[in-house]
Amino acid sequence: VLPVSSARTLPATLGDDDFHRLLIEGVKDYGIFALDPEGRVATWSAGAERLFGYTAREIVGDHFGCLLPAADVEANKCQIELEGAVRDGRFEDEGWRTRKDGSRFWASSVVTPLYRGGALVGFAKVTRDLTERKFAEEEARRYRLLVESVKDYGIFILDPGGHVMTWNIGAARLKGYHAHEIIGRHFSQFYPREDVEAGKCEMELEGAVRDGRFEDEGWRVRKDGSRFWANVIITALFGDGGEHIGFAKVTRDLTERKQTEEKLRALAAENAALEERARLQEFQERFIGILGHDLRNPLAAIEMGAALLDERAGDEAVNRVARRMLSSTHRMSRMIEQILDLTRSRLVGGMRVQPAEMDLCSMLTAIVDELRAAHPGRAVELSCGPLHGRWDRDRLEQVFSNLIGNALHYGAVSAPVVVSARTTRGAVEIDVHNVGDPIPEVLRAQIFDPFRRGERESRRSQTQGLGLGLYISREIVRAHGGDIDVSSSPSAGTTFCVRLPRQTPAREEG
Amino acid sequence: MNMPTHTVLIVEDEADLREMLREALELHGYEVVAVEDGQAALEAAERIDRICLVLLDLLMPGMNGWDFFAALRTRPDLDTVPVIVHTSTPDTAPPGVTRVLQKPLQLKRLLSTVAEFCPPSP
Numbered sequence: 241v242l243p244v245s246s247a248r249t250l251p252a253t254l255g256d257d258d259f260h261r262l263l264i265e266g267v268k269d270y271g272i273f274a275l276d277p278e279g280r281v282a283t284w285s286a287g288a289e290r291l292f293g294y295t296a297r298e299i300v301g302d303h304f305g306c307l308l309p310a311a312d313v314e315a316n317k318c319q320i321e322l323e324g325a326v327r328d329g330r331f332e333d334e335g336w337r338t339r340k341d342g343s344r345f346w347a348s349s350v351v352t353p354l355y356r357g358g359a360l361v362g363f364a365k366v367t368r369d370l371t372e373r374k375f376a377e378e379e380a381r382r383y384r385l386l387v388e389s390v391k392d393y394g395i396f397i398l399d400p401g402g403h404v405m406t407w408n409i410g411a412a413r414l415k416g417y418h419a420h421e422i423i424g425r426h427f428s429q430f431y432p433r434e435d436v437e438a439g440k441c442e443m444e445l446e447g448a449v450r451d452g453r454f455e456d457e458g459w460r461v462r463k464d465g466s467r468f469w470a471n472v473i474i475t476a477l478f479g480d481g482g483e484h485i486g487f488a489k490v491t492r493d494l495t496e497r498k499q500t501e502e503k504l505r506a507l508a509a510e511n512a513a514l515e516e517r518a519r520l521q522e523f524q525e526r527f528i529g530i531l532g533h534d535l536r537n538p539l540a541a542i543e544m545g546a547a548l549l550d551e552r553a554g555d556e557a558v559n560r561v562a563r564r565m566l567s568s569t570h571r572m573s574r575m576i577e578q579i580l581d582l583t584r585s586r587l588v589g590g591m592r593v594q595p596a597e598m599d600l601c602s603m604l605t606a607i608v609d610e611l612r613a614a615h616p617g618r619a620v621e622l623s624c625g626p627l628h629g630r631w632d633r634d635r636l637e638q639v640f641s642n643l644i645g646n647a648l649h650y651g652a653v654s655a656p657v658v659v660s661a662r663t664t665r666g667a668v669e670i671d672v673h674n675v676g677d678p679i680p681e682v683l684r685a686q687i688f689d690p691f692r693r694g695e696r697e698s699r700r701s702q703t704q705g706l707g708l709g710l711y712i713s714r715e716i717v718r719a720h721g722g723d724i725d726v727s728s729s730p731s732a733g734t735t736f737c738v739r740l741p742r743q744t745p746a747r748e749e750g
Numbered sequence: 751m752n753m754p755t756h757t758v759l760i761v762e763d764e765a766d767l768r769e770m771l772r773e774a775l776e777l778h779g780y781e782v783v784a785v786e787d788g789q790a791a792l793e794a795a796e797r798i799d800r801i802c803l804v805l806l807d808l809l810m811p812g813m814n815g816w817d818f819f820a821a822l823r824t825r826p827d828l829d830t831v832p833v834i835v836h837t838s839t840p841d842t843a844p845p846g847v848t849r850v851l852q853k854p855l856q857l858k859r860l861l862s863t864v865a866e867f868c869p870p871s872p
Contacts (some may be wrong), residue, residue, distance in 0.1 A: 267818060401819045470834075532838045533809055533838040533839065536854055537767050537853065538764070538766060538837070540770075540854030541764065541766035541769075541770045543854045543857075544767070544770040544771065544774055544854075545770050545773075547771065547774075547856065547857030547858075548770070548774055548777065548857060551857065569854070573854055636861070644819040671832065
């Protein structure tokens with residue numbers, strides 16, 4: 241750095257023209273000053289004072305290196321500038337400058353060599369403060385960078401007609417188009433056809449213009465045709481004069497959130513259903529409890545009392561009454577039993593059976609023996625060999641007592657009821673046959689239905705309970721994985737055929 | 751007066767049924783104590799000299815049949831007394847009971863069962 245005292249003595253070789261001096265002094269936005277051939281400040285304008293903060297008195301005579309950051313001076317930038325200007329006729333650059341107070345500003349400067357009579361007499365340096373422009377540019381660049389590099393949001397601009405004007409990485413990632421494939425295309429490309437046909441695109445743009453902003457959630461279509469659930473915000477863009485210049489559109493992929501929401505919703509619904517089922521289950525269990533326990537207790541007392549009366553009374557009339565009471569309690573018991581079975585099969589999700597190894601033929605023999613004893617004078621023929629399998633003995637007893645009992649009840653008195661069993665592959669089939677009036681066509685179709693219509697009126701006897709016997713029989717057989725069929729005609733009579741797999745399939749818990 | 755040597759203990763909360771069972775057994779010559787729940791039954795069991803049989807309901811308010819049976823089996827002097835469960839839910843009878851009878855119980859069945867365990871009073 242040159243001593244200030246020596247600088248003061250330098251002659252002012254420029255500025256002898258007053259007009260030029262006034263012009264230069266008057267320009268406030270440019271710092272215009274001259275350097276001597278060594279780079280010392282020779283003249284100093286008002287603009288330069290404004291820019292750098294030095295007065296002419298303070299700066300004239302000092303080397304212009306004091307106007308640059310120390311790092312630039314160390315990098316010999318002053319020398320490079322002046323040599324460049326001499327070599328090329330001018331030297332132009334942009335960079336940081338240092339003010340008197342140490343603060344910096346971004347400047348562009350042009351250095352021009354000045355000659356007189358072919359000899360270099362100095363340099364003219366014009367400096368302009370570009371800080372604001374630089375910041376604005378920088379901000380725009382950063383903003384562009386930001387928008388372009390945002391990956392999770394599709395951010396792009398539409399022209400007022402809805403054509404894509406810009407495209408960022410997020411949009412490319414979300415929608416699958418590269419910028420060159422989509423710029424210039426209409427944004428309806430991103431909407432499902434039904435939405436386009438319904439006029440959704442126009443409606444959204446109109447909404448954005450009207451309200452400034454339009455937000456929507458819905459399905460959008462990728463380039464490959466797949467869909468994603470998007471949150472979309474369209475903002476109308478207006479110029480300084482208020483004219484509509486387009487739209488900014490921000491799109492976010494919410495598919496995952498939507499899926500999560502849907503899962504949660506499904507879960508909530510499932511929970512509600514489970515709770516409802518638990519409530520129903522509790523109700524059913526209570527109901528079954530009432531049937532099974534609460535109703536049977538008083539019945540047991542009545543039955544016990546009637547039996548005692550029958551046993552103790554010496555009076556024939558009392559005995560008759562007691563026996564009527566007994567038969568009524570037995571009927572009532574059977575009906576409760578049937579309602580319980582119906583409830584189990586209808587409400588609690590099916591009849592449960594407990595299969596164990598057994599011989600069906602010996603079971604049938606026992607039932608037939610019992611019925612023969614109860615119906616003296618009636619013939620029951622049974623033909624079967626050993627029929628081993630895994631079934632629920634108590635439940636099958638119920639089925640065949642019912643079927644054979646029905647055959648005796650409805651069949652012709654003069655003809656035997658025939659029970660025959662045969663084996664097929666992996667199953668056994670048992671026919672229970674009687675001759676006599678066939679089952680009317682209309683009744684046959686619904687013979688296994690509970691509480692079937694017409695049954696109550698046409699029933700020949702009141703001893704049959706609730707008309708649930710066949711329904712329950714079929715439920716029991718089905719719980720074993722089998723089925724029951726009926727065929728009936730005037731010539732062939734009536735045959736119920738029970739088919740039972742030898743192994744009861746495992747019950748699906750539900 | 752001879753003290754009866756064998757007593758049937760009936761535990762049943764339903765009063766009509768309890769009294770009917772008592773009536774039936776007394777008419778057939780048995781000494782009967784009938785109570786309404788497990789707690790009363792335990793107290794009665796302490797008092798009664800020789801119990802030949804407990805006829806036990808399961809579903810009862812207060813101490814139920816299951817709890818009574820468990821408690822009875824911890825009493826050294828009572829742990830071998832035959833217990834016949836008389837219930838509408840035979841599947842739920844506790845293991846270790848002497849026999850399970852389904853309600854409603856017919857008079858003949860009641861009498862034949864009791865006769866197996868208790869000789870009638872002279």
